[in-house]
Each structure stands twice: as C-alpha cells, then as structure tokens.
Amino acid sequence: MYSAxxxxxxxxxxxxxxxxxxxxxxxxxxxxxxxxCLSQGMKSGKIIPSRAFCSDExxxxxxxxxxxxxxxxxxxHGRVGGIVSTDRHAPHAExxxxxxxxxxxxxxxxxxxxxxxxxxxxxxxxCNHSVSCGKIMDIMKWYIDEYQFACxxxxxxxxxxxxFDISINNLLLHRECSEGLLLDLSKVIxxxxxxxxxxxRSLSTARCFEASPELVRVIGKKWAQQERKPIGSLLSPExxxxxxxxxxxxxxxxxxxxxxxxxxxWIVTHPAPALAAAQITTQVEFDRTYRTIIVEEGYKNRNLVxxxxxxxxxxxxxxxxxxxTKFIPWAAYVQSSDGNHFILEQQELFDTLMTFDSENKEEIxxxxxxxxxxxxxxxxxxxxxxxxxxx
Numbered sequence: 001m002y003s004a005x006x007x008x009x010x011x012x013x014x015x016x017x018x019x020x021x022x023x024x025x026x027x028x029x030x031x032x033x034x035x036x037c038l039s040q041g042m043k044s045g046k047i048i049p050s051r052a053f054c055s056d057e058x059x060x061x062x063x064x065x066x067x068x069x070x071x072x073x074x075x076x077h078g079r080v081g082g083i084v085s086t087d088r089h090a091p092h093a094e095x096x097x098x099x100x101x102x103x104x105x106x107x108x109x110x111x112x113x114x115x116x117x118x119x120x121x122x123x124x125x126x127c128n129h130s131v132s133c134g135k136i137m138d139i140m141k142w143y144i145d146e147y148q149f150a151c152x153x154x155x156x157x158x159x160x161x162x163x164f165d166i167s168i169n170n171l172l173l174h175r176e177c178s179e180g181l182l183l184d185l186s187k188v189i190x191x192x193x194x195x196x197x198x199x200x201r202s203l204s205t206a207r208c209f210e211a212s213p214e215l216v217r218v219i220g221k222k223w224a225q226q227e228r229k230p231i232g233s234l235l236s237p238e239x240x241x242x243x244x245x246x247x248x249x250x251x252x253x254x255x256x257x258x259x260x261x262x263x264x265x266w267i268v269t270h271p272a273p274a275l276a277a278a279q280i281t282t283q284v285e286f287d288r289t290y291r292t293i294i295v296e297e298g299y300k301n302r303n304l305v306x307x308x309x310x311x312x313x314x315x316x317x318x319x320x321x322x323x324x325t326k327f328i329p330w331a332a333y334v335q336s337s338d339g340n341h342f343i344l345e346q347q348e349l350f351d352t353l354m355t356f357d358s359e360n361k362e363e364i365x366x367x368x369x370x371x372x373x374x375x376x377x378x379x380x381x382x383x384x385x386x387x388x389x390x391x
Contacts, residue, residue, distance in 0.1 A: 100304075
C-alpha cells in the first residue's frame with residue numbers, strides 16, 4: 001500500500017503545498033474546470049464527472065455545482081476524509097465517454113475566529129460549531145493527546161555550569177511499548193563514549209538525563225533558567241514519532257489514518273492541524289490514485305482529467321443555506337484518448353485554470369430541469385413479469 005512515509009520530509013511536503021494566492025470560489029472553479037475539460041477534447045453532454053469527497057453535508061454545495069456545470073450528477077468515488085475508492089474506477093468508466101474526477105479532502109474554517117477545523121452546523125438547534133472534517137479530527141485526537149502528555153511531562157531543568165539536564169516521564173522511556181509517542185532519544189539526551197545514556201538521577205516517576213548538545217543548541221535561550229519548566233511546544237516534530245495499531249486494507253476507513261500516521265508529528269505541531277492533515281491527505285491520495293488510474297483498463301483510450309485539492313468550507317452565516325466553499329488545487333493528471341498524458345503541478349495547474357472562463361454557457365438550469373421532470377407525463381412501472389403487455 002502506498003504510504004505517506006515515502007514522500008520524504010513532511011516539513012518540505014507541507015511547505016510545497018501553497019495556500020496563499022491559490023484559492024478560488026467553487027462557483028468559479030467548476031466552470032473553469034469544465035471549460036478546461038472541453039479544451040482537452042471532451043464533448044459537451046458526454047462527460048461523466050465523479051467526486052471523491054467526504055460524506056459531510058458541507059460537501060453538498062460543490063456536488064450541486066458539479067451537476068450544474070457538467071450536466072450530470074457526479075459518480076461517487078469517495079469515502080470519509082476524501083479517500084478515493086480506487087476499486088470504483090471500472091464501474092465509473094462504463095458510465096460515460098469522457099471522464100472527469102475531482103478529489104478533495106476538506107477542512108472547516110470559521111472567519112470570525114480565523115480557526116481551521118470547525119464549522120457552523122446551521123441545521124442544529126443552536127446553529128453550533130463542531131469539528132470539520134470530523135473523521136480526520138477524530139483520528140487526530142489520540143495523537144494530539146499523546147503529544148500533549150509528552151509536552152507536559154518532559155521538563156527542562158535549570159541550567160548549571162556543567163551541563164543542561166532534561167527529565168522525562170518513565171512512560172515515554174518504554175522503548176518496547178505497543179503504542180504511544182516514541183522519542184528519538186539520540187536527539188534528546190546525551191550519551192557517553194560507551195553509548196550509554198548520561199543518567200543524572202532517578203526520580204519517582206521520571207529519569208533525569210544530560211540533554212544532548214543538539215537539543216541544547218536548538219532550544220537555545222528558551223532553556224529554563226531559574227526553575228524547571230515543561231518542554232511544551234519546544235518538542236518539535238523531528239524529536240519523536242508515533243506508534244499505533246492500525247487495522248488497514250487498501251479501501252478501508254483505516255486507510256485515512258495510514259496516510260497520516262507517519263507525518264503526524266508535523267500535523268500535531270502545526271498551527272492548524274486540521275488544515276495540515278487535509279493537505280497531506282490530498283497529496284497522498286493524488287499520488288496513489290494516479291497510479292491506479294494509469295493501469296485501469298476501463299480508462300484506456302478515454303479522455304480523462306483527474307484533479308486533486310482541498311475544499312475549504314467557510315462557516316455559513318445563520319441566513320445562509322450553503323457554505324462559501326473555496327478550492328485550493330494541488331495537481332492534475334490529464335490524458336487523451338490517443339494515449340498522450342501529462343501532469344500539471346500546483347502552480348501550473350492554478351495558472352492554467354485561471355486562463356479559462358469562469359462562466360459556462362452550457363450550464364444547466366437546475367430549477368428548469370426539475371420543473372420539466374415534474375411536468376413530464378407519468379411513466380407507469382409494470383411489475384407484471386409474465387411477459388403480458390398491458391395497454
């Protein structure tokens with residue numbers, strides 16, 4: 001199974017996913033995407049769109065806009081958190097001539113507090129806020145709690161003339177534990193010439209060690225001076241990793257957690273963990289899905305556009321029915337029926353989309369389409385399986 005651990009330094013990965021200057025309203029993004037699809041040889045009325053979104057009701061507005069612009073309700077390619085069900089490629093391919101797939105992890109945003117990861121649920125009695133994406137936040141809770149325990153139970157001891165000391169709770173020193181936060185002790189504590197840790201003293205629930213020169217250098221003037229203090233946010237992601245039992249197969253709900261566990265130290269220490277988790281999910285899912293698309297027999301000799309990004313769900317006001325959803329593109333894979341194909345990286349993808357009109361002259365009028373359906377002559381369904389036809 002493809003893993004996020006194979007994509008290198010997560011600090012670099014997150015920084016490479018640009019956010020500022022990359023957003024566009026869904027009402028502008030989808031028609032631009034439609035017009036781009038037409039430019040790639042797709043035919044109006046022959047495109048079968050598909051979406052891999054979370055099941056959250058906040059994703060309904062993008063689905064409606066896709067149906068409006070492409071003239072077809074999108075096939076469902078997704079699971080909670082924006083995971084792509086790659087086993088649905090073949091059924092999707094049978095539903096139309098030209099193929100468009102959009103994948104997006106999502107994150108809520110409250111503009112009043114400028115906070116990511118929450119969203120106003122206007123259907124609740126008090127229009128209260130809750131977490132968004134709920135699945136991602138539910139997965140992260142265990143890791144955040146483990147990180148917070150470590151932040152509160154690793155102490156920087158006051159410096160002395162000889163060396164700097166650090167006290168670590170015994171629970172964080174159990175190297176054979178089945179689950180938990182595992183410190184990279186080689187970066188945290190000092191060792192003697194024999195490779196043994198420089199133990200200063202034993203406490204009732206912790207051990208005190210001489211701190212590593214690397215840690216002392218990194219923390220610098222923030223080290224405790226007069227009295228001991230918890231390491232807190234100075235426990236940086238390079239100093240630890242997580243171990244957690246995962247029951248995962250390629251298409252299970254646990255696949256989302258498998259995407260996140262390796263970069264989780266960078267996620268839990270990020271100023272906006274929910275946003276960072278959405279970024280990582282999108283990056284991993286694009287790479288994984290791309291590799292399944294190029295070998296899918298059903299997609300051979302088809303015009304196809306696969307695009308990934310993040311849906312930012314801005315909390316609706318009390319008087320709004322739908323959120324103001326914005327899209328941040330990450331990458332796109334494009335192939336033509338003659339076998340030619342290419343990938344658009346983020347900046348190139350954004351610039352390309354911006355060259356297309358944000359209006360679609362072929363968009364359908366949903367209200368008129370529904371009216372026609374309502375006024376169409378009734379079709380009587382027969383349950384006579386004897387083969388007799390009735391007038």
